[in-house]
Amino acid sequence: MEKVYEGKAKIVYKTEDPDKYILYFKDTATAFDATKRAEVEGKGELNNNISSLIFQLLEERGIRTHFIRKLSSREMLVWRAKRFELEVVVRNISAGSLCKRLGIEEGKPLEKPLVEFFYKNDELHDPLVCYDHIILLGLLKEEQIHEIKHITFRVNEILREFFSQHGLILVDFKLEFGQLPDGSLAVVDEVSPDTCRLWDAKTGEKLDKDRFRFDLGDLLEGYRKVLEKLQG
Numbered sequence: 173m174e175k176v177y178e179g180k181a182k183i184v185y186k187t188e189d190p191d192k193y194i195l196y197f198k199d200t201a202t203a204f205d206a207t208k209r210a211e212v213e214g215k216g217e218l219n220n221n222i223s224s225l226i227f228q229l230l231e232e233r234g235i236r237t238h239f240i241r242k243l244s245s246r247e248m249l250v251w252r253a254k255r256f257e258l259e260v261v262v263r264n265i266s267a268g269s270l271c272k273r274l275g276i277e278e279g280k281p282l283e284k285p286l287v288e289f290f291y292k293n294d295e296l297h298d299p300l301v302c303y304d305h306i307i308l309l310g311l312l313k314e315e316q317i318h319e320i321k322h323i324t325f326r327v328n329e330i331l332r333e334f335f336s337q338h339g340l341i342l343v344d345f346k347l348e349f350g351q352l353p354d355g356s357l358a359v360v361d362e363v364s365p366d367t368c369r370l371w372d373a374k375t376g377e378k379l380d381k382d383r384f385r386f387d388l389g390d391l392l393e394g395y396r397k398v399l400e401k402l403q404g
């Protein structure tokens with residue numbers, strides 16, 4: 173298969189249909205601008221499983237995504253999308269870069285969900301950008317910013333409820349957006365413990381990529397627990 177793009181965690185391949193691509197989930201784990209890196213056998217499979225499950229749920233709830241179907245243990249069939257160079261982060265509880273940047277203690281529930289935009293640019297280390305920066309850089313048009321924010325809040329409502337029903341707290345997560353061949357805005361990339369902070373609702377155990385970032389425990393064990401809970 174012809175490779176379109178290879179990222180840190182996934183490879184995108186062409187298919188016979190020019191409007192459809194295959195996402196291949198790798199076992200590579202990276203953090204801190206890929207200065208920390210490891211091969212974790214089985215991570216790709218778990219993330220493909222979890223992402224497929226979540227995209228399916230979002231589609232059922234009327235959110236447009238690039239997901240078509242899960243093809244194999246590590247492969248997902250998706251619509252070709254023109255990806256925006258932007259990461260959209262939603263936070264329900266303080267953690268990560270929010271605490272570091274603003275001096276807030278970890279674990280504080282936020283009065284209302286907070287949405288932040290980051291410019292996806294490795295050389296600049298994905299800086300936080302405001303509304304006017306997004307326009308200045310030509311990353312999105314004004315109406316697209318509003319539409320993306322609206323979709324993001326809705327995705328947060330759906331996922332918060334879903335994870336909560338399965339004994340998980342959705343602390344924060346990152347979404348990426350793109351434009352599908354028919355022009356519609358859609359959630360692209362993946363939604364998995366690589367891109368979400370998920371805490372066990374009973375024990376508070378961190379079950380996401382923070383395990384790898386901060387050596388908190390076996391990465392796969394956390395991701396496996398997430399999948400088991402979601403399937404349970």
Ligand code: 5GP
Nearest residue numbers: 261267268269270344345346366367368369
């Ligand atoms: P923070 O800004 O606190 O580092 O991240 C907020 C949330 O977005 C976390 O759930 C984190 O996993 C996710 N996130 C932010 N940037 C990235 C990124 O570049 N890659 C991945 N996989 N997740 C990210």
